[in-house]
Amino acid sequence: MDVASRLSGQFRESEDIKVMEVGVRWQGRYQLKSFGFVGRQASACTVVLRWCLAVCGVLSIEPSFAAAKQDGDWTMPGKNYQGTRYSELEQITPENAGKLKVAWTFSTSINRGQEAAPLVVNDTMYLVTPYPNYVFALDLKQSGTVKWKYDPKPEAAAQGVACCDVVNRGCFYDNGKIFFNTLDCHTIALDAASGKELWKTKLGEINQGETMTMAPLVVKGKVLVGNSGGEMGVRGWLTAVDANSGKIAWRAYSTGPDKDVLIGPNFKPFYEGERGKDLGVSSWPPNQWQIGGGTVWGWVTYDPELDLLYYGTGNPGPWNPEIRPGDNKYTCGIFARHPDNGDAAWFYQTSPHDLFDHDGINESILLDLTIDGKPRKILVHPGRTGYMYVLDRQTGEVLSATPFGYITSSKGVDLKTGRLIPAEEKKPHTGKTVRDVAPASPGAKDWQPCAYSPRTGWLYVPHQNLTMDYEATEVNYISGTPYVGANVKMYAAKGGNRGEFCAWDILGKTNVWQIKENFPVWSGTVVTAGDIAFYGTMEGWFKAVNARTGQIVWQFKTGSGIIGQPVTYLGPDGKQYVAILSGVGGWPGAIVSGDLDGRDPTAALGFVNAMKDLPQASTKGGTLYVFSL
């Protein structure tokens, strides 16, 4: 084959330019960020080399577009280990997004809350459904026909234990394998090509209230997984499972003595309040740490240079705070750990002695920015507490904590001590009515992840705008035990809109633009080099936004509300596609996915009060939509 046809056969015109661009930009980007692009830098380099070689007609090892397309894949929910959810694809722009149309669809056949991020690797798309947690491998060359389907057959009883719909946030691709978790606490490795089960390891016990919903992170041959069940007296942990054998390598509990929490001599928290021996015991009444919560059901990110994992811990149990005086470490905070052995480097508690279910599990996006003239390695963590935290990710120092939502429950974060300053008048007391406690328990933002654009320097934040009242009047009955429970009712905070999608200037510490939405924006988001951000609403609208101006440039009404994570990828034809799962549910959508009674405003932990009109806006669903120009 002559050079010309080899070129035309193996490279599309846009890829030619892309190869050159990537080759040039690789140099520039290396100076700005020293990690996170290692994989792609290597492949970009290889691409450039192959292009040269192909032009010279000298050598062709594997099809060059395979190397180039690594940029067009989506191998982990966060897109990369930093969790930026930023795609370099730029075919879709604000100018042409209006022409986006449905390319194909796929019904998952499970009509529960769809929170997963579809993965795309080697022209195959991988989906994990809500319980019963099917894994589908779809052939992108055939518009999504099923290559294989894996059924983990999880225990049906797990559904009764999960607090907030039987969701799953997605799988992870690494080294030819797909890794994912099942609701009944198994972590499973599959061969990505065939769907064959490689190993299946049980990590928790549903009979003790544990479930698993999070998407794992795989790094250095370890699969990092965390449990759910903070409402059930579960003791939270992060566990590393060997990616080859499926054996547990280490487990770091979120409460208990240092040896359980994997705190050793290398533990150097920044703040005095986090330092001390066995704080995971002494910051609780005796023995309470054993049912202390701190589950790890959210996002894990990783810095290969510092060799540190970053993740957050959930709320302490039991929820009523008077029974657990003390800071309740290490719940509601952010850990930095080494993946080889789980050794903790630092911890920062976003909500000590948590009063409001403000878990710390939201994502920590890792960025290298210049702050006050100095280059800093930071993480950005949008907190349930309502503060956008910027931390030095080497030390755990809080550089800033700026409100990004409506807050009444606290007065600020003391940057000298790092401590959240609670608002006394909003503290719940048994039998006492407390109104307008904000952010409500789902926080100013919950698990739904942001995206970061290095082009604008802004964070794209899907979130909610809710406040809540506590009224202690409800008679309740669990396991044959009667008690009086607090009526918790959530409702829209100031402005009347329950949701918002905004662009947040991290360095400027302010909103740049915001789009108000009627319902909480519970979907994830992605932002691209084409300066487009995508997100979905609980009515089912999938929207494309000009990432610079905030103008909605396109939208499409899918069949059900969207709470999943959009991804964008290059199809086998070299075109850019955008994929999103549509199917309402999750905590705010429980009134639909769980068929709850709208007349019981306290159902779904009080969320039903805020979502009584959702059933008119959305019914159940479970369909994947793929769009292209």
Next chain:
Amino acid sequence: MSFRFKIVLLVAVFVLGFSSGQSEPAKRVLRIAADPNNLPFSNDRGEGFENRIAAVIARDLNAEIHYTWRAQRRGFFRETLKTGDCDMVMGVPVGFDKALVTSPYYRSAYVFVSCPDSETRFASLDAPALRTLRVGVQLIGDDGANTPPAHALAARGIVTNVIGFTVYGDYRQPNPPARIVDAVARGDVDVALVWGPLGGYFANPKSLKVSPVSETTDSGVPFQFAIGIGVSRKNSALRDELNLVLAKHDREIKRILDDFGVPQLPLEAAAANPTNALAMAQSGQEAPK
């Protein structure tokens, strides 16, 4: 009618009766949702007092019972009564708004469970001994709420000597909420605060002492609850029917409750105004005993 005609008619009716394919009218079915692993209330072997009382009701109504077994957790009522898959839940507190509740068939209190050789006679939550002894308490952890004893102890600043037992426990074990009483028997705690029927049933075989908490309300929450049968909110007809059956068999039901060691309080105060106790608890008053 001639005699012969009457015979023919009688035979015809008889034959028709058989040939319709039924030897007797289909039995009425009571569809009951219950926890398969929660003595003394119920289990899937029918050994609980709710199972026994349900059998009394079924016998009266000439019905058979179909059980839907489900651990009683969040979502229990939504997935049983509300879906229409079940008609009744045998034990539901009066004032519970997820079901229509019959008149109560028993009223009980949270109780102290302690060792027989313990010198302390437990009655009031203000007992000084509660500040120093190891006290077991049931924990639920729902939306900032917990069991009444958990609130009362916390309100008194009694936390360091408190050991919590989640009502969920390990569901692979029989009757997970009973672990708190086992702990008293083993000496892991000196005294436990337990919902009456649970305490009474599991304390008996181990000869543990059971005494009701003297406060009817404390720290803004009630310590006594009246329990009836719950039906779907749309089924007042069944609720009314069950009220009659419960009244008719009140002595038999009381005997069953006595057999199971359920500590019982007079029903009259509850019948007067079931939600009164709750309202008074909110305003810090004592409900009538």
